[in-house]
Amino acid sequence: MTELPSAVPALVADASGDQTRLELRELSFAELGTDEVVVAVDWSGVNYKDGLASRKDGKVARIDPLVPGIDLAGTVVDPGGAPLVRGQAVLVHGYDLGVAHHGGYARYSRVPAEWVVPLPDGLTGRQAMVLGTAGFTAALSVIALEEHGLVPGAGPVLVTGASGGVGSVAVSILAARGHEVTAVTGKREAADWLRSLGAADVVDRSVLDPERPLQKERWAGAVDCVGGATLAAVLASLRYGAAVAASGNTGGMALPTTVLPFILRGVALLGIDSVQCPIDLRRAVWQRLATDLRPAALDDLATEEVPLDGVPAALERILAGGARGRTLVRIG
Template identity: 75%
Template sequence: MSDLPSSVRALVADASGSESRLEIRSLPTADLGEGDVVIAVSWSSVNFKDGLASRKDGKVARIDPIVPGIDLAGTIVEPGSSDLAVGESVLVHGYDTGVAHHGGYSEYARVPAGWVVPLPAGLTGRQAMTLGTAGFTAALSVIALEEHGLTPDAGPVLVTGATGGVGSVAVSILAARGYKVTAVTGKEDAAEWLHSLGAADVVDRASIGDASRPLRRETWAGAVDCVGGETLAAVLASLSYGAAVAASGNTGGVPVPTTVFPFILRSVSLLGIDSVQCPIERRREVWARLADDLRPPLLDDLATDVVELSGVPEALERILSGGNRGRTLVRLR
């Protein structure tokens, strides 16, 4: 057994009162949660889901209080029942991390062995968190589209919510694989940055069409949608015959006001992307590809901000208000 400290420094969201409190506390090591693998956390990241988990009205956290942080990277302190070695670099995301189990905004994390991914060769812990759940979801989206038959010569590919974590990584991966990417954003000052990631065109989200129209001109050979709601409905209505959209987000709303016409008249497909319960072997395979053929060429440019634990509350407010661009990293040590 390692000589763990009796308590660790962590950012705790507490909704036990009339309002949520988000504060740095000394958390007893014994209270880190169930699991047999202990990780010294070096890096985490800021995600929309973390913002929701930190709020009483977010309806995401399933334990209270909770240490948010759905992503973490660090080194093994206690390997437990895993086949990992003390000091080995690893990452964890998904499953109950930061939602029903204390997450990455802590100096140490204790998790089940079945949640742990060895850090692939060629990625640092910082780079892994630049990708994080967002990059993993983007990779799953690209893989799903290509397994559906998408190729670079099929035509332009649309990415909605392009300045967010999933969207920005998707733009970068698709462009590097030879696709002509149209990035959709509501941020007027983001065009130059999106072009630097590889976007061929940058358009305002209002330009992708009226969601009330069941069918529009066939435009997109495929799409990655990180928004949902009316945006997803408009994308479905403008996909080319036989095309697909990989959908993973709901920041634009949960209901999708569409019709059966895109599906029965144009044979389009809606591919649901879930990164939370993805099986661990599939998870490890995708991370290996993120270090290889799916690695964004300008990976470090996707990290637009780095904060210490004390800066996380402000970063969470920023991402919840839609003011974030790219990926915000959290440095724990």
């Protein structure tokens, strides 16, 4: 095994007290676990799930203490027998990373070989984390809609929570693929930025009426990053035979809808899961994110970059709904 430092700088969430404490610590390699692949982490990202993992009431963290960070990009330091080579650029996200396994907010990470995605040609490690878990989820959403039959020119495609990580990447991917995108946001100040990502129209979330179970047919497809009443309103206003790809629950886990959109308009609700997505599909989607699914405005999706000690404040912002786009964490 390659000689490694005796201590690893990390941001640790410690829930042993009444409240979870986030603090910078130096961990030994033994504390990182025993998985075979050692990665020197250069970049990570700030995700809503990271914010939940850093709170005692977030009900996400399954080990204590925990190094949060559900995605990371870096280089292989020791392949540990896996079909990787030292110095190879890789990324890791999903599975138990940052939840039941120490995550990306550390200088080094030890992960199972079956979690590792070789970095595709055409993407830097930084760009991979501009996309991160959010971009991967957005890509899965677009793929699901297009496999269901959505084509450019079919009509407006709605993206809810458009100023967030998943939503903003979805706007950019859809626009780059020729779709007419309507972005929904509660942040008026984000309108010009969303148009710069490719949105043809930006509307306030108040246009979605969750009270009426069936509404005027408006959307040829939708990416919903919110859930709850917002998703119910989207279902009620899809065009006949259209689909919504749903991946979020910041608007609540309950879905206050009826069977009417399904049995009278034949709409489809497509569930999107980026956590347990099989590794072969995961690697294939990342290849597409470097090619035909690459957002046209990739480098504009990152609106903030913080060092490790700036992560706690960034997590507070994303939990409070104050974040826009993707926030990068500079580790290396």
